[in-house]
Amino acid sequence: MKINSLTKIIELVKQHPFIMDELIKLSPKAKKLNNPILQRTIGKRATLADVSKIINIPSNVLITRISSTLENAGIQVEMEKGDAPETKWYDKLADRQNQLKELVLSLHDGTPMDKLKKKFKEIIQEVSASELAELSP
Numbered sequence: 556m557k558i559n560s561l562t563k564i565i566e567l568v569k570q571h572p573f574i575m576d577e578l579i580k581l582s583p584k585a586k587k588l589n590n591p592i593l594q595r596t597i598g599k600r601a602t603l604a605d606v607s608k609i610i611n612i613p614s615n616v617l618i619t620r621i622s623s624t625l626e627n628a629g630i631q632v633e634m635e636k637g638d639a640p641e642t643k644w645y646d647k648l649a650d651r652q653n654q655l656k657e658l659v660l661s662l663h664d665g666t667p668m669d670k671l672k673k674k675f676k677e678i679i680q681e682v683s684a685s686e687l688a689e690l691s692p
Contacts, residue, residue, distance in 0.1 A: 558621060559634065564588065571630070
């Protein structure tokens with residue numbers, strides 16, 4: 556099976572219903588895709604790229620996760636080269652969270668704000684509010 560960012564989600568879920576469970580594990584926002592009215596309207600046109608926007612997950616991460624799920628079910632999957640992530644998304648997330656944690660701890664230790672502003676701007680560009688909330692010293 557070949558999947559890419561243009562694969563229609565409704566066709567994929569019809570062939571492999573367990574994919575919906577995986578989407579919901581990734582983001583509770585995916586529950587919207589179970590709505591029958593939504594499936595008859597937007598669902599017919601929605602691609603994996605569209606779904607990635609709805610559930611706020613990069614499309615390459617979504618496609619990689621779906622591919623892994625299908626492969627674990629014994630289905631051979633072929634991804635387009637551009638859809639494969641260069642590094643695992645959770646590695647990037649963990650690294651970014653560690654960098655944020657170090658910044659927060661530096662602030663608590665009395666490091667002047669001016670020294671930390673530049674690094675904070677670099678890190679914060681792709682950080683969601685939920686990531687910030689999950690930080691713990």
